[in-house]
Amino acid sequence: MQMLWNAFLLAMSAIRRNGVRSALTALGVVIGVASVILMVDLGQSATRNVTEQISKMGPNLLFVRAGFGRRGAAGTRSAARSLERADAEAISRELRGVTVAPAASTSATVVYGNLNYSTSIVGSTEDYLEVRSRSISRGRSFTEQERSEAAPVCIVGTTVIEELYGTAEPLGTQLRIGRLSCLVIGVLSDKGETMGEDQDAMILTPLATVQRRLLGSDDITDIFVSAASADDTARVKEELESLLRQRRGLGPLDDDDFFVRDMQELASALEGTTSTLTSLLAAIAAVSLVVGGIGIMNIMLVSVTERTREIGVRIAIGALPREVLLQFLVEATVLSVLGGAVGIVLGLVGSYLAASELEMPLVIAWEVVIVAFAVSAAIGMAFGFIPARKAAHLDPIDALRHE
Numbered sequence: 001m002q003m004l005w006n007a008f009l010l011a012m013s014a015i016r017r018n019g020v021r022s023a024l025t026a027l028g029v030v031i032g033v034a035s036v037i038l039m040v041d042l043g044q045s046a047t048r049n050v051t052e053q054i055s056k057m058g059p060n061l062l063f064v065r066a067g068f069g070r071r072g073a074a075g076t077r078s079a080a081r082s083l084e085r086a087d088a089e090a091i092s093r094e095l096r097g098v099t100v101a102p103a104a105s106t107s108a109t110v111v112y113g114n115l116n117y118s119t120s121i122v123g124s125t126e127d128y129l130e131v132r133s134r135s136i137s138r139g140r141s142f143t144e145q146e147r148s149e150a151a152p153v154c155i156v157g158t159t160v161i162e163e164l165y166g167t168a169e170p171l172g173t174q175l176r177i178g179r180l181s182c183l184v185i186g187v188l189s190d191k192g193e194t195m196g197e198d199q200d201a202m203i204l205t206p207l208a209t210v211q212r213r214l215l216g217s218d219d220i221t222d223i224f225v226s227a228a229s230a231d232d233t234a235r236v237k238e239e240l241e242s243l244l245r246q247r248r249g250l251g252p253l254d255d256d257d258f259f260v261r262d263m264q265e266l267a268s269a270l271e272g273t274t275s276t277l278t279s280l281l282a283a284i285a286a287v288s289l290v291v292g293g294i295g296i297m298n299i300m301l302v303s304v305t306e307r308t309r310e311i312g313v314r315i316a317i318g319a320l321p322r323e324v325l326l327q328f329l330v331e332a333t334v335l336s337v338l339g340g341a342v343g344i345v346l347g348l349v350g351s352y353l354a355a356s357e358l359e360m361p362l363v364i365a366w367e368v369v370i371v372a373f374a375v376s377a378a379i380g381m382a383f384g385f386i387p388a389r390k391a392a393h394l395d396p397i398d399a400l401r402h403e
Contacts, residue, residue: 015335018303025299026339028292029379033343033372034350035285037365041351043278044363047271052361053194054267056133060227061263062237064091064244081248081257082219085207090247095239097228101127102220104210110160110203111176117163120202121177123210124224131226139171139186142206150208155186157200177203180213233264282368289375292339293383300332300387325389332384333377340376344369 015022066083088102103124110117122128125147129135136155146153154175161170170184182205191199211218227236240260248257348364355362 012334015331015338021299022335025296026292026335026342028288028295029336029339029376030292030343030346032286032288032290032292033340033376034347035288036282036372037344037347037369038350038354039281039285040278040365040368041347041363042354042360043274043281044365045351045355045358045360047274047278048363049360050270050274051267054263054270056191056194056199057263060230060233061131062225062227062233062240063261064223064225064240065221065259065261066257067259082217083221083223083258085218085220087244087247088220088223091223091225091240091243094243095225095236097232098236099127099131099226101125101131101224101226102207103128103222103224104207104215104217104219105221106210106214108178108214110164112164112173115164117160119157119160121205121210121214122202123205123207123214125207128204128224131224134191135189136186137189139184141186147206147208150206150212152180152182152209152213153185153205154182154209155188155204156184157188157202157204158190159198159200160203161187175203178214180209230264233262237262237265286375289372289379292376293336293379296332296335296380297383297386300328300384301390303328303331303387328387329381329384332387333380336380336384337373337377340373343376344373347372 064083064087066081083102085102088100091098092100101124103122105120105122107118108121110119126141129141139155141155142151142153145151154177156170156175164170164175165173170187173184175182175184182203188200188202188204193199225236225240227233237260241256244258244260245254245256250256347369351364352362
């Protein structure tokens with residue numbers, strides 16, 4: 001232990017004597033460790049961000065939309081039919097553990113006073129708020145009478161309020177949606193942006209209001225289905241597809257004329273993609289650690305050459321080869337460890353700044369921090385061994401003659 005402590009003191013003395021060169025030597029390790037930590041943390045932050053954004057769309061959400069899907073190369077096609085409210089009612093009746101909200105949506109220019117704003121108009125049932133994880137911050141929801149009579153009432157999102165009302169109170173005012181005058185009875189709670197789409201740039205009305213007064217059709221554009229738990233979404237999706245194919249009279253070789261999208265499935269796919277990219281970027285960044293190790297080896301070889309006479313004196317007065325080996329091995333390891341410590345600090349600071357700038361949740365992969373630090377120390381020992389061995393095997397007479 002005393003020998004190791006003496007070797008450490010000698011290493012620190014040598015590093016201080018050549019401060020600039022030591023700093024440049026450790027720079028490769030600093031960059032390598034910082035890069036690995038930054039890449040992994042950003043990758044995990046991106047994965048968390050994707051998961052949180054998808055969860056905002058609704059718990060265990062699936063949605064159904066009319067349109068062709070492909071079931072096989074031999075499939076035949078017929079004209080795609082629109083979804084109907086009866087489809088939503090059948091899903092709710094025949095599938096266990098689900099909450100269903102049919103919806104009809106369109107885009108329209110909304111006018112209040114002398115201001116106008118183009119936004120999404122969604123008509124749905126009383127279950128829409130539950131299925132899409134929405135709530136009303138002020139005002140009220142639709143009454144049963146308003147839903148059945150297609151009353152011209154609406155609940156507005158906060159983006160619509162910002163664009164048309166500013167700081168004014170929207171409740172009790174009349175909005176013009178196309179040619180329809182609509183009474184504002186509620187305000188949706190703030191949801192933010194999800195997958196690049198502003199969830200607050202919308203107006204919610206009763207389903208019949210959109211169908212009769214805006215679309216002039218009883219068609220359904222979407223059916224939102226919420227499973228009881230994340231484990232149920234795969235089962236619900238399979239049962240949904242089977243039920244809809246049966247209801248729409250599709251044969252074994254016919255293409256699906258509808259889509260069923262599972263948000264859990266989408267989240268898993270996106271998580272897998274970001275994880276793969278994170279691993280790839282981390283592997284590329286890890287190359288810097290190897291480059292840093294080579295830099296340490298080269299500088300240590302130069303140091304051995306410069307200090308040949310000093311090594312000869314130490315051996316001549318009784319220093320053992322293993323003590324000389326330990327001295328240079330510790331010096332290389334200390335350089336690498338110091339570089340790793342600085343790299344950890346820079347990596348963590350960089351992760352925080354990048355996550356803040358990109359507006360993502362900060363996720364620190366502490367296991368990667370520990371591994372990166374351990375690898376930096378191992379690299380110092382591995383690449384420092386050759387110069388240390390060369391120093392330990394110098395002939396003392398030749399070393400003393402060296403100028």
